[in-house]
Amino acid sequence: MKFIDIDFTEPLHEGIEAMGYKECTPIQEKAIPVIQERKDLIACAQTGTGKTAAFLLPILDRISQCPDDSKIRALIIVPTRELALQIDQQIEGMSYYSNVSSIPVYGGSESDMWSRQKQALSSGADIVVATPGRLLQHLGFNYVDLKEIDVVILDEADRMLDMGFYEDIVKIMSETPDSRQTLLFSATMPSKIRKLANTILNDPEEVNIAISKPAEKILQVAYMVYDKNKVALIQSLLEGKDYLNGAIIFCSRKSDVNELSRALNKLNLHSAAIHSDLDQKERENALLDFRSHKIQLLVATDILARGIDIKDLDLVINYNVPNDAADYVHRVGRTARADASGIAITLISDKDQSEFKDIEVLIEREILKLNTPPEIGDSPVYAPNSKRHHGFNKKRRFYKKKK
Template sequence: MSFSSFGLSSSLLKGIQALGYSSPYPVQQQAIPAILKGRDVLGIAQTGSGKTAAFALPILEKLLKQPVATNRSVKVLVLVPTRELAMQVEETFYNLSIHLPHKIKTMAVYGGVSINPQMMKLSGTAVLVATPGRLLDLVDHNAVKLSEVEVLVLDEADKMLNLGFKEEMDRVFSLLPARRQNLLFSATLGGDIQTIVATQLHNPVTIEVEAEASVPELIDQVAYQVSAEKKGPLLRYLIRRENMEQVLVFASSIRTADNIVGKLKKNGIEAAALHGDKSQGARTEVLKQFKAGKIRVLVATDLASRGIDIKFLPYVINYELPRSPKDYVHRIGRTGRAEASGKAISLITPEDAHHFKIIQKKMGKQVTIVQTDDLDLHGA
């Protein structure tokens, strides 16, 4: 199957080709035709499955056939849980629309930055990508109107609920017109998600992509058993031994992330942290430099990692294990994307051993564990 088989406009196909997409992923094969037909869609798919393009392409195709937006009434609303994901979705829409015959304005709005510049830029926006809290702030300032929304997208709906956005989401629903197309994407289908499906979606096409089973096959996983006090030297040893030029390191707390960065810099390894204590401007700049290869090591917390979408990221390191097996799969899924191979490394202390066994069992894959007692970490 090719993208041209969907009947997409030639200008959109040029955008797809420019991004290097050769053939549609499974979620795209099912979602694009359904969305073009106006159906509601329920997509159960992990980050990295291609879902952003799965809804962006048919939405852009529909907007091509409509007059250019000139007021503050948006036609498409995409709700997302984090600022980073908002920027990623906006970037996807922008990249796909570069070759369109007329501009379809997409804008991302989120908290953590001044609201005034966002208010000033909203006029003429056709696709609004927003975190729930900032969206409602803009509504309360009469900066945007939701009464003419034709398509609602809930991206990573489970994360929005986990982050406590349920009340805000319910209020957004109350502001939307009853007749609209609804597209909901989530990694899980819990109770709250099922309530939204039952109350907001009409006879949806259900698409389920089992990412957990396929992600590990693309990734070379290895774990190193190490004492807590030797984690730092081992991290630096691995970065140097494997000549890692671009590596994403996961820490479980802001404090640990900052400490890791400090020690890496002290040992001559260029690094930066990405977490919630950084200003939005600083986070955007750090992520930009990391994607461009100007920062060798990016140390991130789980929340900040949402939206880190790098096509050929070669290495991911779990300096600390996440709480759940699903979060582990999400972390290592930052590499091995777009059908490219990658390597995921985990540093396992004796206290982590039992938890790591549970992760492996849930993942259905045994990970090679390397002993580090004989490694010379002196000077690392």
Template sequence: MLFSELGLSEQLLRAVAEQGYQTPTPIQAQAIPVILQGRDVLAGAQTGTGKTAGFTLPLLHILQQQPIPQKPRPVRVLVLTPTRELAMQVYESVRTYGKHLPLFAEAIFGGVSINPQIQKIRRGTDIVVATPGRLLDLIQQQHLDLSRVEHFVLDEADRMLDMGFIRDIRKIIALLPEKRQNLLFSATYAPEISALAEQLLHDPVEIAVAKRNAAADTVSQLVYGIQREYKRELLAYLIGHGHWQQVLVFVRTKHGADRLCKQLIKDGIRCAALHGDKSQGARVRALDEFKTGAITALIATDIAARGLDIDQLPHVVNFDLPQVAEDYVHRIGRTGRAGAEGQAVSLVDPEEAHLLAAIEKLLKRQIPRVADTGYPRVSLESGNAKPVAARPKPQQTGRRAQPSGGKSEPGKRTSPRKPRRGNVSSAKPR
């Protein structure tokens, strides 16, 4: 199937072609026709499936076909996202595909001055992409009217619930007209999502383009069992020895992100930290530098990294395992996107054994372990999370570390030396 067969306008097809696309992804091929029909949609789609264009393209087409001459323009499409990064990405998608159309869009999120956003809203806009908190601020200050909204999109609904936005979402829904089209997108389906969908959607078309609560088949997953004190050293070695040019590293806390980034910089690895305490300017700059290759490693918390759109990201590392198993799927969904191959590496210490067990229960399979890491062996059996052997003698072999039941990985340590500061190529574990 081609985009030209989906019923989109000539202006939209031209914008799509200018981006180099001819064939829609599965989520786009399924979602675009039913959205054009005006149906409500419940879509199970993970990051990297093309879901954003799957709803922005048909909504732009509908607005184009049904113009409203009224000035200032009323808000006709409202897209809610959990984070400002995702809001900006949806907004950029609207701008990219709607550049040949006489339509206006605005992104509304916190962390920046509210006054410029107020001024833009007053001038009128067709589409608003927003995070719940800032949107409610504008509504409460009577700067934004949602009474003319015709299409409502709840993007990454599972993350919305994880972040505690359910009350805000319900407040916003109560302000919308009863007659509207509703689109709900979620990477995972917890019972709370099903309950929300039942309240929000009317006779929805259900679309699922990937196994629920599962990782993409194109992602190669590995676990390194290692004591926590050696994690940073192993990470530096994997990046340097493997000649990784781009890796997204997940940590559990903001402080942990800053600390790890400083340590990797001392190891000669260009990196930046991305978390909620960073200013919007700093976050945008870090992401731009990561995308252009100015930095090799982006150290991020789950909330900050949610919805990051990075084409062809080859490596994701779980420096800390997530507390919620579903977040593992979100994390590694950053790589192996749109059919491309990717690698997800988890550095798991004994105290995280129960988290690994929960992840594998969700995936319904065991993730391959790297049998010989060059470090003291640890048990990753939940409930028996203790080192099982003293530090072994360094092995002087050039063979690569072999994951049990998986592919060979660059990373067999040939020297017990500690990494020298500032030289990535020599960063080998002790």
């Protein structure tokens, strides 16, 4: 389906054309008609499938037909500040000809940030894009009126619940009218998402876009390596790679992000760390330096695995095997975008081999496994528990520990 065939206002079509959108993605084709019918929706689709446009375009179209600057019309709740800023920028681009206002609401240390957010929330903005904690802080001062909201969108809902925002979301939803339309977008659909959906949605339609396998142009490789040798292995992999446009190293823990970034900088492999404990300015500066190629390396938690638009990424390294197999797909999906090629390297220790086998089952592919170079150290034997993976039929490789 083409965007030109959808019943949007002419100003919005002009914005869509300016953004370069032509063909709808599967999530857009399935979700937009449901949203236009004002039905509640549960949509399961991973990052990179076009889900942001899927919910923004019909909402922008609706608001532009009945403008009212005196109240908040739509609320988009997101897990991170980066995603709030990115969605706000997309609203600005899509609604360039539609005169729809928006405000991102997120935490930070800038002196005038609170007052700017308070002013916008008090006087009314068409669309508010907010992180749960910051929005609740504003709600506590009784100058935010959510009683006339027409639609609430929860984006990256599974990530928000992983971050402990379940109660915050329920509290925010209690401040909105029962007549609202509620749209829940999630990359995965665990039981806790179903529980939330049963609490806040009314007879929802469901749209499921199966999780995509990593793009064929991603070269996927794994190294068998003990934890103590991981930094040396990364140094070996990155030295002399000045031609890289950029690389992200994903860690599962914030402490690993800090330690690895410091270790790489000592080796003159200049990197910046990104995780949720850093203040907004530090995170923005790190992304700005990376996007402008002042640095080639970002070391990050899964905060960067979803939703954040980073172009021209050549390499992804998984310092830790992610506990959730779907997170592997999100991580490596940061590279090889827009028909480009890319490399994804995962470091497998002796402790997380079963988790890696779960990944291979999910993507229905056995990934090439290499030993640690002998000058760096020994390699653990690859021997995941076969009883847990009876659905994987391909021939397995086992690697003997080097002497």
